[in-house]
Amino acid sequence: MSGDRSNNDIFSGGAPGDRAKMTGMPVRNTMKDDFGLDIPTELVPLPSGGKVYGPDSPLHGQEAVEIRPMTAREEDILTSRALIKKGTVITELIRSCLVDKRIDPDKLVSGDRNAIMTSLRITGYGSDYSVDVECPNCTEKSKQCFDLTQLPLKMLEKDPVNTGENLFTYTLPFTKKVIKYKFLDGSDENQISKLQERSKKSGTKNSNAITLRYRFQIQAVGDITDKTKIQMFIRNMPAKDSRALRKHIDGIEPGIQMKAWMECPHCGEDSEVRMPLGASFFWPDADG
Secondary structure, three states: OEEEEEOOOOOOOOOHHHHHHHHOOOOOOHHHHHHOOOOEEEEEEOOOOOOOOOOOOOOOOOOEEEEOOOOHHHHHHHOOHHHHHHOOHHHHHHHHHEOOOOOOHHHOEHHHHHHHHHHHHHHHHOOEEEEEEEOOOOOOEEEEEEEHHHOOEEOOOOOOOOOOOOOEEEEOOOOOOEEEEOOOEHHHHHHHHHHHHHHHHOOOOOOOHHHHHHHHHEEEEOOEOOHHHHHHHHHOOOHHHHHHHHHHHHHHOOEEOOEEEEEOOOOOOEEEEEOOOOHHHOOOOOOO
16 A cells, blocks of 8 residues: 655654745755655555545545554554543544644544554554454454455445535434434544443443444434434334444445454354454554
8 A cells, every 4th residue: 555655754744845835944854864764655545535524624535545654653652641541542643644734533434544543553563463352153262363454445335415524314214214324433432432431430331332322423313403302312213223224334334344254273163253453453562
C-alpha cells in the first residue's frame, strides 16, 4: 500500500510547504537533512470510499488517506496513562500519523479507523500478529499467529440516503418501520466505551450492549427523530426486528474483516474465529 510520495517532514504536523507559507521560513527535515533518512508514507484505502463524509470534510469522496509510519513518539502515545484513562489512545495515535492534519480522527467511521489502525500496526511492527484465541469448538485457548495483510477489506457498496451523508435506510421485517441509521464514528465509540465502563462500575456490566449501540446508530424511526421516543422504540423493538437490523448493518458496514481460520491444537477442528485485539496488537511482545 506504499504511496509514491515520501514524507519529507516526518517529525512535524502538516506539509512542509504549508508551514513555509505560514512562517515565511524554510522548514528543515531533521531526519533527512541530518541523518539521510527519507521515510516513505503509506496510502491506506478507506473502506467507506469517502462516501459518508460531507462536502466540507477533507475526506469527501476520498478513496484513501496518507499516513506516516509510527515512531517512538507514537509509542509514547500508546503508553500514556492519561490517554489510556480517557480512552483516546487510538484517536491520538491516528491523529499523530495522519499526513493531512485537517482530518479529525473522531469523525472517521469505525471501519476507516480500523483500516488505518491495521496499516499502522503492519508498517510499525510487521504483519504477523500472535494472540491467544479460544476455540469455538472445545473452548480451549491456544496461541495463534495471523497475517494481518491477508485480512479482507470490505468496501461500502450501499449508497447513503444522500451523497456525502452518513445515513442509510432499512425496513424492519416485522413492524415494517423504516429505520434511518448511521455507521458509528470515533466519537460514538468513545462515548459508548465510557457508558459501558460506567455500567460496569455500577454492577450492570454490558447488559445493555445492544440497545446502547442502537442509541447511537438509529437516527430516525419513520418520521420520528425525537431521541427520547427513539430510545423507547429501541427498548421495545421486537427481537426479530432487532436481530435483522444487526445482521443488515453487519453485512454492509465497511471495514477490515477481523476474522480468520485457525486449527485448534487441542481438538484438531478448523474454525473461523474473530481476531481478538489484545495488548500484543500494538505491542508484539506484550503477551509473550
